Amino acid sequence: MSAEKTGSVLVVGAGIAGIQASLDLAESGYYVYLVEGSPAIGGTMPMLDKTFPTNDCSMCILSPKLVECGRHLNIKTYTCADVVDVQGEPGNFTVTIRQRPRYVDVDKCKGCGECAEACPIDVPSEFDQGIGERKAIYKPYAQAFPNAYVIDKENCIECGACEEACQAGAIDHSMEEETIELKVGAVVLCPGFEKFDASKLAYYGYGRYPNVLTSLEFERILSASGPFQGHLVRPYDKKEPRRIAWIQCVGSRNCRVEHGYCSSVCCMYAIKEAVIAREHSKEPLEITIFYMDMRTYGKGFEKYYERARNEQGVRFIRSRTYEISEVEDESKNLRIRYAQEDGSICEEEFDLVVLSIGLEPSSSIKELGRKLGLTMNEYGFAEPAPLTGVGTNKPGIFVAGAFSGPKDIPETVMQASAAAGASASLLAEARGTLVKEKEFPPEKDVSGQPPRIGVFVCHCGVNIGGVVKVPEVVEMAKNLPNVVYAGEYLYACSQDSQAAMKQIIEEYDLNRVVVASCSPRTHKPLFQETVREAGLNRALFEMANIRDQCSWVHMHEPEKATEKAKDLVKMVVAKAALLEPIPQVSAGVTKVALVIGGGVSGMTSALSLADLGYRVHLVEKEQQLGGVARRIKQGLKGEDIPSFLSDLIARVTTHPNIQVHVGTEVQAVAGYVGNFVTTLTDGQEVQHGVAIIAIGGEEYKPTEYLYGESDRVFTQLELEEALAGGDPRIENARTFVLIQCVGSREPQRPYCSRVCCAKSVKLALKLKEKNPAVNVFVLYRDIRTYGFLEDYYLEARRKGVVFIRYDSANKPLVEKGDSALKVTVTDHVLGVPVVIDADVIGLASAIVAPESNRQLSQLFKVPLNEDGFFLEAHMKLRPVDFTSEGIFMAGLAHGPKNLEENIAQAKAAAGRASTILGKDQLESHGVVAVVQQDKCAACLTCVRLCPYNAPKIRNYAAEIEPLLCQGCGTCAGECPNKAITLQGYKDRMQMAMSRALFREV
C-alpha cells in the first residue's frame, strides 16, 4: 500500500445500523458519507410500534438519533442514492454513487406538507405497508430526515398543483440523475433486509384472504402513527378482532422455498405484537401463537416469553400449520388447520391471522454483494470472515446488521459500532484529517445587562399562518416587557431568515432570542446555532411551539388558536427574560483505555483500541490470557479456536500499545469519564479515559443428572475437551445423550444461555462424523438454533441424531444402570416413557455470571441485572454502553453469547470507547444541574437518585460533575432544600411562565 490512507468512510444503508456506524465514526474523527436508497434515513425501525423486550416505543428511541445523524457536521447523507461501484484498496477506495432525482430541493423544502395537501394522486403508502395511503408527493414518515418531500414520478401526473402550493419554491420537476464520485478509506455495508413475500406460500392465503396480514402490516396497525392511529381493527371491515392467531416461521426454516434458515427475530416480535395487541384492545382478546420452537434466546427474552405465557394470557401451541381457509360468510374469518405435537389434527377459527414473516436479502442487496466480490452464503446473505464479527473477504469492507444474517436491533447496533471501530482501526493514521470543525465568534458578555428580547414569529408557509393570526401575535409580542423587536417570517428556518435574524440581533443589540414556530425537537439546535453565530450563548435562546402544539391541533378554531399562540409566546418571553448563559464545561481526556478481562472479548477490545493508537492496560485475574476460550476446540463453523487464540494472545502481548497485567484485579476506581484513576491489586495506579468490562462468564456446575457422581456425565465444555483429547470414555461409547437447558430456563436462572443448543448440535455432528454408528440423542425443550445455525440442526437430523423434546415439568431421569447410565424421558410424539442406555451424558449447562461481577459493579458504580450480568444503558440502542459515561461492556459480562458474537461486541465496545478517546476535550451536555453549596445539607438525596453518578459530596456539600450530568433535573426536582437547580429550567422560570400566562398584558 503506497498512498496515504483516506480519513473518510462510506456507510451504505441508513437504517439503525448505518446511523449508528455513521455517528460512531463521525464522533471518532472520521468523515462519513451515508448513502441510502430510499428518500429518508431510518430503515425499518420507524415502522415498528414497540420494540422487545422493553416495549419501548420504536420511534421515540430512534428519533434523537435521526436528528443527531441528520445534523452532524461530519456526516454527509445522500438519500435516493445507490452505490454503483467501489474500486481501489483498503485505505483508498473510489466509490461511484448514483444520485436519483428527488424533484424537491432538500435545502429549500421545509417539510410543511402544503404540496401533499394539493396533490390529487393517492398511492398506497409503502411506510404503512399499503394499508394507508400517501400522495404522489410525500414524506415517508413524520419524523423523517431529511425533513423534505419527494416526488414519486411513477405516479405523478405533472399537474403542477404541488409547485403552485409550495411557497418555498422547492419543487423542480426537471431534476436529473447525477453521478457522484467519493474517496473513502473504508466501507461499511448495512443495507438491511427485505421481508419474505408471504404470497409465495399459497396455503396461508395471504393476498387472497383480507384478514390474513403480515407481521409488519400488523405493526402498522398497532402504531399510533399508523393508518388507524393505533386502534386495533381489521383493515377489511374496521371491526375489532376478538381472536387473533400468529403463525410462526412463515418463510423461515422452510427448505422448500429455499429459506432453510431461522429468521431469529420473529418469535420475539410475535410475542411482543400479541402482548401489545392485548393492551390496545378494549374487548378481551384471545391470542394464540402457533410455533415449532420458541426461540427467545436473547437477553431478557425468556422472561418476556414466560410473562406472556403465564401472566398475559397468550396461548402458545406447538404445532405444524397446514392450511388457512376462509369461513364462508360475511365475517371472512379464518380457519386454521394444524397438527399438534402428538400428531392429532385440529381446526380453529380466528378473526385475524398474522403471519410472522421472515427476513431475506433483497435482490439489490445480493447484487451489491456480487458487485463488490463479497462471499455470500447460499441464501444470499453476506458471509463474514470467520471470527471477525464484522469483517468480509474483502479487506477494508465491513458488514453490519441483517446484511450478514437476520438479527435483532441490539445485535445490529452492536455490529454497527463494531464495524465503525474496525474501520477506524484500519484508518488510524488518517484520523482527524477530513473532519470539519465549526468556528464561532467569541461570546458576548451579557451579564448584568437588562434583557433585550427579540421575538421571531413564523408563518411556516400556511401551516401556522393559515390558522393563527400571526400579525396579531407579533403586535402582542411587541408590547411585552423586555421585548425590543418582534417580526414575522414566512419560514423562520430558511437561509435568508437566518441571515436576517443575525443582522437583527446585531442591530437591536438583542441578548435574548425567542422563535415562535414549530417543534424544538427538530429546530431548536438550528436556531441555537444561528444565535451562537451572532455571538450569543446558545442558552439565551428559547422556542414557543405554535405549530405542532397549536395551529395543527386547533385547525378549526382560528380565534382560540390565536389566543393560545399569544399565550405561548407570552410565557416563553417571560422565561426568556430569566435566561442566563450556560458556560460549556470541558475537560481533557486521558487517551488511555483500561480493559478488564483477558479473554477473547477483552483481548479483542484491547487490540482494536491499541490499533487505533491508544495505550491500553489489559487486566486479567488469572496468570494467563485466554479465558473460557482456552477450553473451546472448535467454533460453531468449525474454526480452529486454539490457533486463533494463540495468535490473538501473541498479537496482544507483542503490541507496543498494550500493557498486560496478569494475576491482577481492580481494587479501587476514582474519577469519571475521560479522567479515571484505577488502582490495581498489584498496587499500580492506572490513569485512563475509558474502561471496558469484559470479565467473561462461567460454566454452571450442575447438581442434577448425576453430575459429579458418575464420571460419564460431562458438561458441554468437558465433553468437548474429552472428545478432542481422545478420552477412552468417549472413544468407546456407543450411545450418547445430550441434555439441554441444564441450569438455564429454571426459576433460579430464568434466562436462556443461548449458545448451548447450537453447541450440542455441533457436538452431536462431531460424534457422528467420528463414528456414524454411534447413537446420539438430544433431549431438549426448544431447539434454539437461530439464524444459519438452523442448517446444522437440519444436518444433524438428516444424519440420524435423535431429538426428543421434554417438558420442564417432566424432566429426563438419569439413573445408574448395571453397565451404563439409564435415561428415561417421555417422548413428545408417542407420549410414553423411552428408556435409553447411555454410555456418556453431556449436559448443556448454563452460562452464569461470575461472582466478581458484583464487586466490579460496586467499584465502577454500574448496575447488574437480576441474573447478575451487567446492565446496559439501553437494551436496544446502547447495548455496550453503561449509563455512566466512559464505561463499556463486552462479551459474557453482558450475557450469554457465542464467540463470534462476543468478538463483534468487543469491537463494538472499542468503537464506542474511541468516540471518547478520539476527542481532545469532553464537553458537558449543555443543560446541567448545579448546586448552590451554601444551601446544601449534604442529605445525599441527589447522590442516591442520580442514575449517572454525577453528584458527589465534597466538604459537606454536593457537587455535580457537569461532564457526567445528563440534564434530566430529577435531583433539582427532588432536592428538599432547593439547593439544586437545572440550568435553563429553573423553578423560577417555570413559575414566571405560569405568572405570565394568567396576567393580562
Add this chain to the structure above:
Amino acid sequence: MQYVPNIRIVEMPCSGTIDHRVLLQAFEDGADGVFVAGCMEGDCHFQKGNYRARKRVNAVKKLLDEIGLGGERLEMYNLSAAMGPRFAEIANEMTERVRRLGPSPLKKQSAGTMEKEGDVA
C-alpha cells in the same frame, strides 16, 4: 388530530424535573387544572424521572385535597412522544374533568373568564 384549545404547555427536559412549588404556583396563579405528561413507565430516557414525577404529583394532589382545592385538578399521565392521539384524548379528558369541577376557587378575578389549563410535559 385535534383537541381542545384551552391548554397551555410548559416544556420540561424530563417530568422528573418538576418541583412541587411549580405545580402549586400554577394553581395559585389561576390554573383550573394541571396535568403532567411523562414518558411511559419503564421508558424514561433518564431511567426513573417519571416515577419521581408521579410521586411528587401524588404528594401535591394530597395537598390540594387538604386545602380544599381538590386533588382531582392535578393528574399525571404516561404516554410516549409517538402517541399524539393519546395526548389529544388526555387533553379532552382533563378539560372535561375540570369543567365538571368548575373554575378554580383560587382564580383571580382579573384573570378573565377563559378557562385555561396548564400542562407540563
